Amino acid sequence: MSASPSLNTWSDALSGLSIGWFPLGLVIVAAIPLVFIALYALTYGVYGERKISAFMQDRLGPMEVGFWGILQTLADILKLLQKEDIVPKMADKFLFVIGPGILFVGSFLAFAVLPFGPAFIGADLNVGLFYAIGIVALEAVGILAAGWGSNNKWALYGAVRSVAQIVSYEIPAAIALLCAAMLAGTLSMQQITMLQAGPGGFMHWFLFTNPIAWLPFLIYFISSLAETNRAPFDIPEAESELVAGYFTEYSGMKFAVIFLAEYGSMFMVSAIISIAFLGGWTSPLPNIGGLELNAMTSGPVWGAFWIIMKGFFFIFVQMWLRWTLPRLRVDQLMYLCWKVLTPFSLVAFVLTAIWVINH
Amino acid sequence: MSEYFSNIKTSATTIATGMGITLKHFFNAVKRKGDAGIDDADYFRQVDGLCTLQYPKEAIPTPPHGRYRLYCDIDDCIGCKQCERACPVQCIKIETIKATSDDLEACGKTSGGQQKRMWVPVFDIDTAKCMTCGICESVCPTDCLYHTPVADFSEFNVENMMYHFGNLSKIEAEAKAKKLAEQQAKAAKEKAAAGGAPGAKPAPKPKPKPAPPQA
DSSP, X not given: OOOOTTTTHHHHHHXXXXXXTBOXXXXXXXXXXXXXXXXXXXXXXXXIHHHHHHHHTTOOOOOSSSGGGTTHHHHHHHHHHHSOOOOOTTXXXXXXXXXXXXXXXXXXXXXXXXXXXXXXXXXXXXXXXXXXXXXXXXXXXXXXXXXXXXXXXXHHHHHHHHHHHHHHHHHHXXXXXXXXXXXXXXXXXXXXXXXXXXXXXXXXXXXXXXXXTHHHHHHHHHHHHHHTTOTTSXXXXXXXXXXXXXXXXXXXXXXXXXXXXXXXXXXXXXXXXXXXXXXXXXXXXXXXXXXXXXXXXXXXXXXXXXXXXXXXXXXXXXXXXXXXXXXXXHHHHHHIIIIIIXXXXXXXXXXXXXHHHHO | OHHHHHHHHHHHHHHHHHHHHHHHHHHGGGSBOOOOOTTSTTGGGOOSSBOOOOTTTOOXXXXXXXXXXXXXXXXXXXXXXXXXXXXXXOOEEEEEEEOOGGGHHHHOBOTTSOBOOEEEEEEXXXXXXXXXXXXXXXXXXXXXXXXXXXXXXXXXXXXXXXXXXXXXXXXXXXXXXXXXXXXXXXXXXXXXXXXXXXXXXXXXXXXXXXXXXXX
């Protein structure tokens, strides 16, 4: 499929921009997702989650700093900045320091292949989806480095649990994404999205164009919760058992970086599921007769709006699940992965293959 | 095998039910929970809505007969010291000076019309000690000592928990004490001149502590 002329125009133009030898445009391309992560984590990630959880529990949440507490996160950041950056005496200092860095880089690197609208993508790799699956595994390294380097039993337990969980759940997640890749016939994120664009809006999305896609969609969503250590799969953090899991010993800005990485990967998996099954940056509104709703709500800016909104919707569902479900036990977690999700993802894989062959 | 699938079915339905409940609460967070008290019939039926009380800005009124911070309406106090003796934790400290006969007018009357015969320069209540038992309130003959509905009166400095209700300044109190001593000395002298008991000496110090009325 040939790329439409307007695809990736903004990011291509930016990457060509440089001042002398300095590739300013490339820095800006990398900075845009970074600024986006920071802003979204600050507003929707922390403040939004606190408010949503509060409302679900009949509370009010932060109310004191600013109107309805909107400046609460800024106050928290200021507090974190002032905190002493403690490295425990018996910690493995090298691993302890680079742990949060690897973690953040792992979640941030995947943003390279997330298309923020038709005109902007960090790197339109032809193996984008594969890259996104692969780079998430880097997070396991960061978590293990942080947990091992802390020299703390809770941190180590959290890290070990987390790695076991991420490694296990990558299998159903990858197979589920493979179903989407099979439906698209490509691994490029922009191409997958383009295939789901059309005047019918949501009717072109993979979730609605074939009868099997709901199964890999659900499987990937459940697995992505486990990969990002969100409830009900938050046993690596398990506040009531492990204090804070692998980041028990962290304080100050390192703690903030770990949090940022967590919110970054939350958006990342939400964006990936939107791209794979819900048409990424395409508008959900269909053209109805003469009313060209789809055409009106398409374009570079609208595309960015739609993918961010879809991502935010799935983040909302993640939060919603977090405040609904209790945490799974370790054996239940493994049962769910190996005895339920993996067989079902294989079934979905075969069914999708049959469907693709017959269409 | 059927158990396997029934487990999956159960988990799917229970998750859906639970998510339905949380979403209902999420959308009901726009309104406050009803304010029906425990006595009302529909107390247990008000499950929806926010239950947070933003305390310093809003508060549930204290019960009408609740006992909280102790307060003394010093204008009605006759200085009988009954509360001081009744207090089980000795949190009330009273010092009184008997009013001289020419001062009775200035000393005034209670709101009940009773003539006050004592100046009360010191009436201290240590609210940090007070256990709000209400005994002082019940023994007070003029009902000038009572518990108010004020429940939140924490302080950073424990010294500030000492509430001073005495209505005479230090200079005034000294003046009244001196006046009383002079009058008593004068009376004793007159008594001696009239052939009183030999043991009656004039009061040497200007700070006599008048005995409590009932002593």
